[in-house]
Amino acid sequence: MTFEPKIVGFLCNWCSYTGADLAGTSRIQYAPNVRVIRVMCSARVDPTFVIRALEEGADGVLICGCHPGDCHYSEGNYKLMRRYPLLKKLLEEYGIENDRVRLEWVSASEGQRFADIVNDMTERVRELGPSTIRPALQADAAGR
Amino acid sequence: MAEKLQIAKYWGAACGGCDVSLLDTNEFILDIAAAADIRFWPIAVDGKYSDLEAMDDGELDVSFYNGAVRNSENEHVAKLMRQKSKLLVAYGSCAHLGGIPGLANLASKDEIFDRAYLHNPSIQSGNETVPLPESTDDGYELEIPAFYERVYKLDDVVDVDYYLPGCPPAPTQVKAVVQVLVAALTGQAEAPPKGAVVGASEVAVCEDCPRTREEKKVTKFYRPWQIIQDPERCLLEQGIPCAGIVTRSGCGVRCPNTNMPCRGCYGPLPNVTDQGAKFVSALGSIIDSKDPDEIEQIIADIPDIAGLSYRFGLPASLLQRKVTP
Numbered sequence: 398m399t400f401e402p403k404i405v406g407f408l409c410n411w412c413s414y415t416g417a418d419l420a421g422t423s424r425i426q427y428a429p430n431v432r433v434i435r436v437m438c439s440a441r442v443d444p445t446f447v448i449r450a451l452e453e454g455a456d457g458v459l460i461c462g463c464h465p466g467d468c469h470y471s472e473g474n475y476k477l478m479r480r481y482p483l484l485k486k487l488l489e490e491y492g493i494e495n496d497r498v499r500l501e502w503v504s505a506s507e508g509q510r511f512a513d514i515v516n517d518m519t520e521r522v523r524e525l526g527p528s529t530i531r532p533a534l535q536a537d538a539a540g541r
Numbered sequence: 542m543a544e545k546l547q548i549a550k551y552w553g554a555a556c557g558g559c560d561v562s563l564l565d566t567n568e569f570i571l572d573i574a575a576a577a578d579i580r581f582w583p584i585a586v587d588g589k590y591s592d593l594e595a596m597d598d599g600e601l602d603v604s605f606y607n608g609a610v611r612n613s614e615n616e617h618v619a620k621l622m623r624q625k626s627k628l629l630v631a632y633g634s635c636a637h638l639g640g641i642p643g644l645a646n647l648a649s650k651d652e653i654f655d656r657a658y659l660h661n662p663s664i665q666s667g668n669e670t671v672p673l674p675e676s677t678d679d680g681y682e683l684e685i686p687a688f689y690e691r692v693y694k695l696d697d698v699v700d701v702d703y704y705l706p707g708c709p710p711a712p713t714q715v716k717a718v719v720q721v722l723v724a725a726l727t728g729q730a731e732a733p734p735k736g737a738v739v740g741a742s743e744v745a746v747c748e749d750c751p752r753t754r755e756e757k758k759v760t761k762f763y764r765p766w767q768i769i770q771d772p773e774r775c776l777l778e779q780g781i782p783c784a785g786i787v788t789r790s791g792c793g794v795r796c797p798n799t800n801m802p803c804r805g806c807y808g809p810l811p812n813v814t815d816q817g818a819k820f821v822s823a824l825g826s827i828i829d830s831k832d833p834d835e836i837e838q839i840i841a842d843i844p845d846i847a848g849l850s851y852r853f854g855l856p857a858s859l860l861q862r863k864v865t866p
Contacts, residue, residue, distance in 0.1 A: 444825075445819040447865070452859040465831065472785040480825030480835060485841050487821055488849035490647060530864050537691060537861070 402456040402522040404516075406431040407446065409439045411469035412504045413461035419508030427512035428519035431459055438472035439463070441470075444484045454531040455495045455524040461511070464502040470479060474502070496521040497528065546602045546726060548573075549581035549593070550632070551622060552644040554656045554692065555608025559633035560584040562709035563605075566716045576603075576723060590618065595624045602726050605632040605705075608644045609856065610693040613674075614686035623699040628722065630739075634708040634806045636695040637738075639856030645847060646855045646862035650690045692862070694856045703733060705740045708806035708853055711792050714740035738803075741791030743811050746803050749790045749839035754778065758829035762842040765801060776802045777827065782849055787819040794824045815859045817850030824850075 408414040414435045420427065436442060439462025447458045460481070462474040481500050488498060499518055503511045552560060560582075564570055573579075580601060581588045604626035610616050623629050630850045634640040645653060658664065674687040695701055707720055717741040725732035733739055747754070752775045759780040768779065776783040776797060783802035785794075789810050796803050809816035824843070830836050843849060851858050 442819045445815050448815060448859045475831050476826055478820055479828040479830070479836055482833075482837055483821045483825045483843070483846055484818075486840065486843075486846045486848065487817070489843070490863070491860050492865055498597050530860065533864050534861060538697075 398528055400523060402430050402458040402519055402527075403454070404431045404459055404518060404522060405455045406433045406441045406459040406504075407436050407439070408433055408459065409462045409469075409474075410435055410437050410440075412467060412502075413511065415505035416461070416503040416507045416511045418421040420504065420512045421476070421508075423508050425512045427515050430519045431515050431524075438470055438473035440470070440476035440506035442477060443486070444480060447484060447488075449483070451493065451497070451528065451530050452534070454528065455529055456525075456528045457499070457518060457520075458505075459518055460498075460500045461503045461514075464498075465503055467504060493530070494525050496525060542593040544724050546577035546723060547580050547600060548577045548603050548605070549579070549601050549622060549626070550585075550605040550619055551581065552584060553608030553619065553636070553695070554611035554631070555605065555635050555638075557584060558640070558709040559607030559635075561817070562633070562707075562712060562715055565709075565712040566719075567712070567718075569716050573719060576619030590621070591595055593618070593621050593625060598624055599627050603628045603630060603722050604697055605630045606636050607709075609639050610689075610695060610698050611636040611642055611645075611685040612688050616693075616698050617618035617686075619695060619699050627726075628657075628702045628822050629699065629826045630703045630705055630718075630722075631695045631701045632705050633806070634853040637704045637706045637857075638693055638808050638854035639694045640853050643694070643856040644852070646758055648863065649865055650688060650751065654688075657753060681784040692856050697856070699795045702735055704736075706738060706759050706789065706807045707740070707792055708804075710740055711795065713793065716790055719741060738789070738808070739810075741789050741807050742791050745810055746788045746790045746792070746794060746797070746807070748787055750775075750797050752776065752797060757827040758838075760829050762824075763838060765840075770800060772800060777823075782843065784816075784820055784850070784852075786823050787816055789815070804852050805850075808854055808857070816854050817847070817858055820861075821846065 408417055415431050442460050450458050460478055465474060468474045561567055573720050579586055581593050604622045606619055613727045630639045635642055654671050672685060676683050724730035730777045753773055754775045757778050761780050762782060765781055782803035785803035788803055789803045789807040792807055813819055828836055830837050
């Protein structure tokens with residue numbers, strides 16, 4: 398059986414979730430691997446959410462927000478833009494592959510773009526294989 | 542209960558600072574000695590593991606375990622202490638969250654052995670000797686504790702009644718906690734709820750910090766020695782990563798009061814699961830730039846974000862350790 402990655406997607410309500418909705422209403426076919434969680438703003442995506450998703454067994458995490466300058470709350474996506482590179486540095490030190498966590502800006506009119514991103518990310522994560530984080534932590538707890 | 546309280550203290554993977562912090566209560570240590578029999582405390586009084594093993598279950602009233610669990614010896618004594626004690630206190634950052642030894646979770650056991658015993662400038666090149674739990678020398682069978690793959694905090698291996706945070710815990714807090722426990726054990730006061738963090742407050746270090754706070758917007762991060770700081774102003778606002786914002790207070794603001802940033806030793810605030818993730822969030826939020834390239838440049842001044850944000854609590858973080866694929 399081929400490995401089907403489980404990807405958690407945090408999508409902002411105003412642009413990216415609407416963009417994903419457009420992909421659906423436009424009947425665009427794309428990989429079903431992203432489990433979408435709607436957040437009011439990409440700034441709501443606390444680094445804890447991403448880490449928690451990985452700890453709980455997600456193979457990847459996708460965060461989508463409005464393009465810079467287009468935030469419904471003026472500056473929310475800039476907050477994420479500042480936190481994200483620090484989070485990536487942190488995850489790198491934990492040994493988590495770069496392609497497992499991704500940030501993209503998707504507007505409400507970019508249904509095709511959203512579908513392309515999901516397809517691309519799904520393939521990249523599929524190539525990486527299943528995340529070893531959860532099994533490793535379970536083995537730690539059992540092996541003591 | 543015996544006439545005097547029966548207490549014990551042990552160090553696992555620790556530096557000894559926690560043992561010293563108990564002595565740092567100055568003359569109060571004499572009150573402890575008057576009120577309690579110190580049955581086992583390797584750093585200060587004579588005693589063997591066999592003495593601990595010979596005790597009845599629950600014979601000790603309170604045991605303080607400081608240090609993380611790095612090897613089989615640490616785990617063995619932690620389990621013994623749990624069995625022999627009515628109350629077990631995780632004493633200090635290492636027992637509470639994994640502490641400085643917990644940073645070793647960013648490397649595997651093989652990497653650590655390679656650096657410590659095989660490829661190290663201070664070791665004769667070509668050395669191939671690494672410690673093994675069991676070996677034979679001159680016909681004698683030798684045993685040493687087994688070094689684990691990773692570091693654990695105390696409550697990963699045994700049930701813990703109370704947590705006393707700090708690296709090391711502030712002597713005033715140590716004194717207060719000992720008094721509370723003595724009062725509880727002698728029936729003079731109610732014991733804190735099981736699992737409580739004792740000897741610390743419920744607010745962030747910033748709440749108790751006397752520095753003035755204006756606006757948090759930085760365009761450059763500094764390490765403490767790279768900048769002549771304003772002694773009155775918030776360190777974070779000056780670009781010095783100070784963990785006070787994500788750290789439980791109770792320490793007496795010891796570091797910021799001596800012009801050093803808080804390192805986060807008192808651990809996460811109540812209801813926070815991952816202290817480091819919160820620190821990443823806080824540090825990111827104060828960067829004053831909207832240009833991705835400039836942001837990259839600004840964070841390049843933070844050389845080790847995992848070490849900075851989980852300095853005392855990597856084994857207590859959600860991810861706990863580096864994952865090697």
